[in-house]
Every structure is written in C-alpha cells, then in structure tokens.
Amino acid sequence: MIWDLHCHLAGLPGRTPEERMARLMELADRMGIERLCLYMGLEFVVRPTPEQLRRQNDEVLQALAHWHDRAYGFCYVSGEHVDASLEEIERCVAEGPMVGIKLWVARRCSDAALDSIVARATELGAVVFQHTWFKQDGTQLAGESTPLDLATLAVRHPQAILVCGHTGGLWELGIRAVRAHPNIYVDLAGSDPTRGMVEMAVRELGAQRVLYGSDAPGRSFASQLGKVLAAEITAQQRQLILGANLRRLLGPILRAKGREA
Amino acid sequence: MADRPLIDTNVYLFRWPFRRVTVDEPAALVRLLEEQGVVQAWAGSLEGVFDRDVSGVNQRLAAVCAAYPHLLAPMGSLNLALPDWQDDLRRCHELYGMRGVRLHPNYHGYTLDAPAVRALWEAAAQLSLVVQVVALLEDERTQAPACAVPHVALAPLLDHMRAVPQARVQVLNAQRALRPGEAEELAAAGVAFDLATVEGAGGVGSLVERIGPQRLLFGSFQPLFYFESARLKLRESSLGAWAEEQICVENARRLLAAA
Ligand SMILES: [Zn+2]
Numbered sequence: 001m002i003w004d005l006h007c008h009l010a011g012l013p014g015r016t017p018e019e020r021m022a023r024l025m026e027l028a029d030r031m032g033i034e035r036l037c038l039y040m041g042l043e044f045v046v047r048p049t050p051e052q053l054r055r056q057n058d059e060v061l062q063a064l065a066h067w068h069d070r071a072y073g074f075c076y077v078s079g080e081h082v083d084a085s086l087e088e089i090e091r092c093v094a095e096g097p098m099v100g101i102k103l104w105v106a107r108r109c110s111d112a113a114l115d116s117i118v119a120r121a122t123e124l125g126a127v128v129f130q131h132t133w134f135k136q137d138g139t140q141l142a143g144e145s146t147p148l149d150l151a152t153l154a155v156r157h158p159q160a161i162l163v164c165g166h167t168g169g170l171w172e173l174g175i176r177a178v179r180a181h182p183n184i185y186v187d188l189a190g191s192d193p194t195r196g197m198v199e200m201a202v203r204e205l206g207a208q209r210v211l212y213g214s215d216a217p218g219r220s221f222a223s224q225l226g227k228v229l230a231a232e233i234t235a236q237q238r239q240l241i242l243g244a245n246l247r248r249l250l251g252p253i254l255r256a257k258g259r260e261a
Numbered sequence: 262m263a264d265r266p267l268i269d270t271n272v273y274l275f276r277w278p279f280r281r282v283t284v285d286e287p288a289a290l291v292r293l294l295e296e297q298g299v300v301q302a303w304a305g306s307l308e309g310v311f312d313r314d315v316s317g318v319n320q321r322l323a324a325v326c327a328a329y330p331h332l333l334a335p336m337g338s339l340n341l342a343l344p345d346w347q348d349d350l351r352r353c354h355e356l357y358g359m360r361g362v363r364l365h366p367n368y369h370g371y372t373l374d375a376p377a378v379r380a381l382w383e384a385a386a387q388l389s390l391v392v393q394v395v396a397l398l399e400d401e402r403t404q405a406p407a408c409a410v411p412h413v414a415l416a417p418l419l420d421h422m423r424a425v426p427q428a429r430v431q432v433l434n435a436q437r438a439l440r441p442g443e444a445e446e447l448a449a450a451g452v453a454f455d456l457a458t459v460e461g462a463g464g465v466g467s468l469v470e471r472i473g474p475q476r477l478l479f480g481s482f483q484p485l486f487y488f489e490s491a492r493l494k495l496r497e498s499s500l501g502a503w504a505e506e507q508i509c510v511e512n513a514r515r516l517l518a519a520a
Pocket residue numbers: 006008190215
C-alpha cells in the first residue's frame with residue numbers, strides 16, 4: 001500500500017485541473033501509488049492574496065472531484081492572511097472534503113500570527129503540512145520556515161499533527177531539529193535521493209514519524225519512492241513509511257467525514 | 262530486482278568526506294551493483310575530487326577495478342588545474358588501459374572555457390577516451406558551508422564540441438546545472454547525459470522527447486544516491502523496449518566503442 005503525502009498540479013501539462021489530475025494519476029498508477037494528497041493550484045503562488053488562496057483551493061477541489069476515492073486535498077492557507085485562511089479552512093475542511101492544510105513560504109510558522117490557523121486545523125483533526133528548508137546557499141526566503149520554526153510551533157500546539165515538509169531539505173539538520181517533538185512527522189519528499197536519509201530518520205525518530213511523499217510533478221515519483229524502497233530498514237518499517245502512517249494520521253478526520261480510511 | 266542488464270555510467274569508488282554510507286567499500290558496492298543487474302560500471306574516484314595527488318588516486322582506482330575486471334571500468338581522475346595533468350592522462354591510457362576520464366571543474370577551481378579543457382578535448386579524442394564532466398556532486402542548497410562550490414556552467418562545451426566533433430563526452434548529474442534549452446543544444450552537438458539527477462514526474466520521458474533516446478545513459482550516482490531511484494525512473498516514463506535498451510546499454514557501448 002503506497003500513499004503519497006505530497007503532490008501538486010503546477011508543472012503538469014494540461015489546461016484544466018481535470019486534465020492535469022488525469023496525467024498525475026496515470027504516472028502514479030505506473031508506480032503503484034494508490035492514494036495521494038494534493039495541494040495548491042495550477043500555478044505556484046509564493047505570497048497568495050486571499051483571492052488567490054480561494055482560487056488555488058478551488059482548483060484543487062475541481063481536480064479532486066472525480067478522484068475522491070484516491071486523492072485527498074489539503075487547503076492552502078497563509079500566515080499573511082489569517083482571517084481569509086480561517087474562512088478557507090471552514091469552506092474546504094470543516095464543510096468541504098479536504099483533510100489537511102498546507103502552509104508554504106509566506107510567513108514563518110514560528111510567528112504567533114499562525115496560532116489561530118493551527119488551532120482550528122487541530123480542532124478539526126486536520127494534518128498541518130508546513131514546507132521547511134535549511135538552505136545553505138543564501139536563497140532562504142524571508143517567510144520560509146526551517147524545521148526549527150516548526151519545532152517552536154510544536155511547543156505551542158502539542159496536540160497538532162505537524163508535518164515537516166522536505167525534512168528541512170538538509171535532512172541531517174532537519175531530523176535533529178524536530179527530534180524532541182513527538183507530534184512532528186517528517187516528509188521525505190522533494191530532495192535528491194541521497195542514500196542514508198531514510199535510515200537516519202528511522203533511527204532518530206522511529207518509523208512511525210516518517211512519511212513517504214514525492215513532491216511530484218516537480219520531482220519524480222520514482223526518485224522519491226526509491227528512497228524508501230531501497231532504504232536498509234525492515235519490511236514493517238517500510239510499510240509504515242509508504243502508507244500506514246499517513247492512513248493512521250488521516251483516519252480520524254476521514255471517519256469524521258463519514259469516509260472510509 | 263534485476264530485470265534487464267544495465268551499464269551504470271555514474272559510479273564512484275571510495276568515500277564521500279561528508280557522509281558515510283553502507284556501500285562505500287568496494288566489495289559492498291560491487292555486490293549491490295551485481296544484485297541490480299549491472300554488467301558494467303563506469304567507476305570514478307571520490308578521492309579524486311579532493312586529493313591533489315591525482316597520480317596516486319588513479320593508481321588506487323586502477324588497483325581496485327583490476328580486482329573486479331568483469332564489472333568495474335575505471336574512469337581516471339584528472340585535475341586540469343594541476344601542472345602536468347597531461348601525464349596523468351597518459352598514465353590513465355597507457356599504464357592502466359582506462360577508457361575514460363572524469364572531471365570535477367567546480368571542485369578543482371576552473372571553468373570549462375579554460376584553455377586546458379580544449380587541450381584535453383583534443384588529446385582525449387586522439388586516444389578515443391570518453392570525457393565525463395560532473396556538473397555537480399551535491400545540491401547547492403545542502404552543501405557544507407566550508408566546501409560550497411557552484412554548479413559547472415556547461416555552455417563552453419558547445420564550442421569544444423564544434424572544434425573537436427569526434428570527442429566522446431558525457432555530462433553527469435547535469436539537471437540542476439542546465440539552463441532552459443541547454444540540454445537540447447548540447448545533445449545536438451553530441452554531448453550525452455546520465456539520468457541520476459533527472460527529476461520531474463515522468464521526467465526521463467520528457468527529457469528523451471527533447472534530446473532523443475540516444476543521448477541519455479543509465480547512471481545511478483552510486484554510492485551517494487539510492488540505486489532504485491534511478492532504476493524506477495525507467496518504469497515511470499514507460500519509454501518502450503527499444504528506447505530503454507538504448508539508455509540502459511547500447512548508448513554506453515557506442516560511446517565506449519573503439520574508434
Ligand atoms: Zn511541494
């Protein structure tokens with residue numbers, strides 16, 4: 001069973017969300033990926049306005065329409081627009097089909113401005129996915145979180161289900177930065193398939209806290225899946241990482257929506 | 262695991278100074294490659310990235326490869342910033358019978374428009390040696406601060422290929438170093454690539470659409486990347502049997518074939 005935590009529509013061929021989703025699923029099928037999580041719209045928008053957040057989420061809702069049995073949406077929100085984000089969470093998660101929220105690079109997640117967003121997502125049982133990177137080449141954006149920002153957030157929200165996107169990119173640092181916070185899970189997506197990444201994550205965090213994701217279509221499903229399939233870990237640990245952990249995390253919110261997990 | 266024979270054009274022996282991995286001992290690496298159905302591995306030396314005694318580096322590389330002659334084809338290290346690199350080239354060819362050399366211009370502090378590069382193109386073409394240019398060894402965003410290097414700018418290769426059209430050239434780990442449209446230009450000029458760093462969903466397929474199936478070679482970037490990440494890209498892109506055969510075996514054979 002393979003569930004992919006981290007997919008997008010931007011970068012795929014196709015004019016409409018439906019066309020792009022069909023292409024994404026065709027590739028996922030080749031790799032044996034049964035279900036996937038999808039966030040953000042046809043274009044990447046780094047600092048979305050409230051209108052752009054709504055449009056991006058509408059595009060995901062449109063893409064999901066024919067794929068509710070295999071795809072789950074995360075609602076794109078921004079620490080720069082807290083009220084609009086809370087409205088989007090009501091529309092897309094509380095009253096809509098989405099099961100998580102996606103925070104990207106508009107505002108660092110250690111900022112207290114994000115507290116009401118994370119608190120509402122946690123009330124709903126939604127997974128909070130935060131992009132993180134530790135960039136060594138001076139290209140860190142002003143609003144781009146590191147795993148240390150997420151660790152700060154985790155202290156204020158011990159009940160939240162927090163995902164450390166990309167394991168911070170520089171995973172040797174990312175894993176250390178979140179190690180002490182049991183409600184932070186790491187996303188393996190969106191970095192080179194560097195040998196040792198999965199083994200270190202399992203050793204330091206336990207396999208229960210490690211989630212397979214690809215960051216397709218920016219990354220190859222294959223290169224990212226190869227990290228988990230080739231890692232020197234047990235078959236049981238591999239199962240947890242490839243899908244069982246994500247299924248467990250999404251179980252409560254899916255059941256609350258009357259959907260099978 | 263092994264479903265088709267592979268020639269892996271992007272393999273290194275020895276250790277990467279910033280990370281220990283389980284297969285950085287030659288015996289373990291050879292076992293892994295054999296399990297994966299690799300029938301020939303073009304093996305460079307990670308020592309050659311950092312050690313200025315390139316003659317010693319190549320001696321050790323040749324010695325290990327000689328212990329696994331059915332599998333390991335050594336690709337000698339050359340540092341074109343060192344005096345008398347020409348004699349290292351001569352030794353790679355005459356003393357060790359190597360079929361190619363591997364360059365790391367960013368780690369050695371020169372660019373591809375340096376005069377020595379043209380001189381190497383001419384000398385290697387004379388000897389029918391393959392030249393592998395490694396565009397990067399690590400994403401610039403994750404490099405250790407004490408050892409951060411830019412990706413290799415590949416544009417000067419076009420002039421070298423025009424001047425020495427019989428040159429046999431492959432760029433390894435190219436993806437992050439390529440400007441839009443550059444892969445097409447270089448491929449048209451005769452440059453080949455490997456797929457270890459090719460990314461994007463169906464990324465190998467879209468690269469093949471742009472450069473054709475005869476300019477891309479299988480490469481896994483052992484021991485630093487997970488092997489399956491390279492192999493699974495072939496399944497993801499579903500290229501058809503003929504194109505896969507070119508990428509997995511035939512293009513490499515052709516590049517290495519005696520002139
Ligand atoms: Zn992403």
